[in-house]
Amino acid sequence: MGLREPLEDVATCGLPVALEAIGERWSFLILRGALNGLRHFEEFQSTLGIARNILANRLGRLVEHGILARTPMPDDRRKIEYRLTQKGSELCPAMIAMRTWGEKWGNGVPSTPVLVDARDEQPIAGVAVLAHDGRALQLEDLCWKHAHDIRPLEMPVQDVRAA
Amino acid sequence: MGLREPLEDVATCGLPVALEAIGERWSFLILRGALNGLRHFEEFQSTLGIARNILANRLGRLVEHGILARTPMPDDRRKIEYRLTQKGSELCPAMIAMRTWGEKWGNGVPSTPVLVDARDEQPIAGVAVLAHDGRALQLEDLCWKHAHDIRPLEMPVQDVRAA
DNA sequence: TATATTAAGTTTCTAGTTGCAACCTAAAAC
DNA sequence: GTTTTAGGTTGCAACTAGAAACTTAATATA
Numbered sequence: 001m002g003l004r005e006p007l008e009d010v011a012t013c014g015l016p017v018a019l020e021a022i023g024e025r026w027s028f029l030i031l032r033g034a035l036n037g038l039r040h041f042e043e044f045q046s047t048l049g050i051a052r053n054i055l056a057n058r059l060g061r062l063v064e065h066g067i068l069a070r071t072p073m074p075d076d077r078r079k080i081e082y083r084l085t086q087k088g089s090e091l092c093p094a095m096i097a098m099r100t101w102g103e104k105w106g107n108g109v110p111s112t113p114v115l116v117d118a119r120d121e122q123p124i125a126g127v128a129v130l131a132h133d134g135r136a137l138q139l140e141d142l143c144w145k146h147a148h149d150i151r152p153l154e155m156p157v158q159d160v161r162a163a
Numbered sequence: 164m165g166l167r168e169p170l171e172d173v174a175t176c177g178l179p180v181a182l183e184a185i186g187e188r189w190s191f192l193i194l195r196g197a198l199n200g201l202r203h204f205e206e207f208q209s210t211l212g213i214a215r216n217i218l219a220n221r222l223g224r225l226v227e228h229g230i231l232a233r234t235p236m237p238d239d240r241r242k243i244e245y246r247l248t249q250k251g252s253e254l255c256p257a258m259i260a261m262r263t264w265g266e267k268w269g270n271g272v273p274s275t276p277v278l279v280d281a282r283d284e285q286p287i288a289g290v291a292v293l294a295h296d297g298r299a300l301q302l303e304d305l306c307w308k309h310a311h312d313i314r315p316l317e318m319p320v321q322d323v324r325a326a
Numbered sequence: 327t328a329t330a331t332t333a334a335g336t337t338t339c340t341a342g343t344t345g346c347a348a349c350c351t352a353a354a355a356c
Numbered sequence: 357g358t359t360t361t362a363g364g365t366t367g368c369a370a371c372t373a374g375a376a377a378c379t380t381a382a383t384a385t386a
Contacts, residue, residue, distance in 0.1 A: 013274045014265030015195055015258065021265075023188040032178055036307060041363050051345050056364055066268075078353045078362045087268050089302055093290045094264055095178065097257035102177030102184075105229075105250050111176045113307040117294040121308060125295050127256050130288040131280045134299070137287065139252055144199060144276040145284060189373095204334050214374045219335055241333045241382045 021065040022091065026050055026058050032095055034068065034084050036113065041080060067091070097127040184228040185254065189213055189221050195258055197231065197247050199276065204243060230254070260290040 022028060029048050038044050045055055059082055062068040067088035073079040096115060103111050114123050128136035185191060192211050201207050208218055222245055225231040230251035236242040259278060266274050277286050291299035 012272055013195070014262040014267070014269055014272055015191060015274075017265030017269030017272055018261040019188045019191055019265075023191060025182045025186040028178060028182055028186060032176070042361090045363095051347090052364070053346085053366085054344065057344095076354070076362085080363065090267070091261075091264055092302055092305070093292055094257060094260035096292055097260045097290065098181040098254075099177040101254055101257055102180030102182075104177070104253070106177055106180030109175055109177055109180055110310065111178075113309050114313060115292075115305055116308045116313065117298075117300055118304050118306045120294075121313065122295045123313065124300065124305070125293040125297065127260065127290055128293050128299075129256055129259055129278075130291050130299065131283075132285045132288050134288065135280075136291075136293065136297070137280055139255055141281050142255070142278055142287070143281045145279045146276050147273065150277060150279065150284065150286065205332090208334095214376095215335070216337085216375090217373065220373095239333085239383070243334065 018091075018094070021067060022062070024058075026054060027062060028095070028098070030055070030058055030062065031067070031084075031088070031091060032099075034082065034088065035092060035095060039081050039083060041082075044082075062088070093127055096124070100126045181254075181257070184230060185225070187221075189217060190225060191258070191261070193218070193221055193225065194230070194247075194251070194254060195262075197245065197251065198255060198258060202244050202246060204245075207245075225251070256290055259287070263289045 022031060026048070029050075030044060033044055033047055038047060041055065041059070044050065044059070045052060048055075050058075059068065059070075063070045063082070065087075066085055068082045069085050071081045071083065073081055099111060103109055116123050129139075129142065131137050131141075185194060189211070192213070193207060196207050196210055201210060204218065204222070207213065207222070208215060211218075213221075222231065222233075226233045226245070228250075229248055231245045232248050234244045234246070236244055262274060266272055279286050292305065294300050294304075
C-alpha cells in the first residue's frame with residue numbers, strides 16, 4: 001500500500017479521524033458483526049470468512065482505537081471477548097446510514113437481520129440529519145459555512161459565556 | 164491484496180454493497196470533497212493531496228458505481244466535471260454520521276467547514292436513527308430481528324397483501 | 327502557423343499490504 | 357499426559373498504493 005500517512009491534515013475535519021480508525025472494509029464488517037452480537041475471534045472468523053491474520057490485525061487496531069474492548073473470559077481464560085465500547089457503539093448510526101444506502105441503491109438486497117425499534121419491534125425508517133432544534137433535515141436544506149461566519153442563536157436573555 | 168472477492172455474500176446486508184462502492188479512505192474523502200463543492204480533477208488532487216493515479220482510479224470507480232457523473236465542460240472540453248448524482252448525494256447522511264463521530268471522539272478537531280441548516284444557518288445537531296413513525300431512537304432502543312419474526316403493524320382496516 | 331500551457335489522465339517502478347496456509351502457544355478437557 | 361480448542365504468528369506470493377515522470381488533447385499566446 002505504500003506508506004500510509006496520517007491523513008488527519010486533509011483539512012480540519014472529523015471524517016479523517018473516523019477513517020483512520022475504521023476506513024477499511026473489514027473494519028466495517030467486524031464492527032457490523034460486533035453490533036450483531038459477535039464477541040469472539042472464531043465467531044468473527046467463521047462468520048465473515050476473513051483471513052485469521054487480517055482479523056487479528058483489525059481487532060487489534062479497533063482495540064487500540066478504543067472501539068472494541070478486549071477481555072479474557074473469567075471461566076475460560078483462553079477465550080477473549082471483544083465487546084463494543086461506548087465509543088464503538090456510537091458508530092452505529094454511521095453503519096446504519098451506509099447499510100440503508102446500500103439497501104436502497106444496491107441490487108435489491110433485503111438486509112438481514114433487520115434493525116428494529118425495541119419498543120414496538122418495527123423496522124427503523126432510516127437515518128436522518130437533525131437540525132439544532134431536532135427537526136429532520138432534507139439534503140436540500142443543508143449547506144456549508146465557515147465557522148467564523150456562523151452567528152450564535154440569540155438566546156432568551158441569559159448570557160451564556162461557557163463554550 | 165491477494166484476490167478481492169465480491170464480499171457481497173457476507174450475510175445479506177446493504178453494508179457490503181456500500182463498501183464495494185466507497186469502502187476505502189480516498190473514496191470517502193473524494194466524496195466529502197464533492198459534497199463540499201469540488202468538481203474537477205486538479206481541485207481534488209490539490210485539495211486532498213492524493214496521488215494522481217489513485218485519484219483517477221477512484222473517480223472512475225465512483226463514476227462506474229453511479230455516485231459521480233462525468234461530463235466534459237462545454238466551454239473548455241479539456242475540463243471534466245465530476246458531479247454528485249442523486250445516488251451519490253444520498254451518501255451524505257453516512258458521511259455526516261462518520262464525521263460527527265470523528266469530531267466527538269477524535270482529539271478535539273473542530274471540523275471545518277461547518278454543515279448548517281440553510282434556513283437559519285445554525286450548525287446541525289448530528290445524525291439520528293429514526294423509527295418508522297419518525298421518532299429519533301437512542302442506541303439502547305435498537306435491536307436486531309430476523310425478517311420473518313417481524314409482524315407488520317396492524318393497519319386501520321386495509322388488507323395490504325403486497326410485499 | 328508554431329509554440330507554450332493546461333486539464334486530465336497513464337506509465338513506471340518501489341515498497342508496503344493483503345490473503346492464504348501452515349504453524350505456534352497456552353488453557354481446558356479427557 | 358495426550359488431545360482439543362481459542363486465539364493468534366509466520367512465511368511467502370500476489371496485489372495495491374504512491375511519487376514522479378510522461379502522454380494526449382484542447383486552449384491560449386506569439
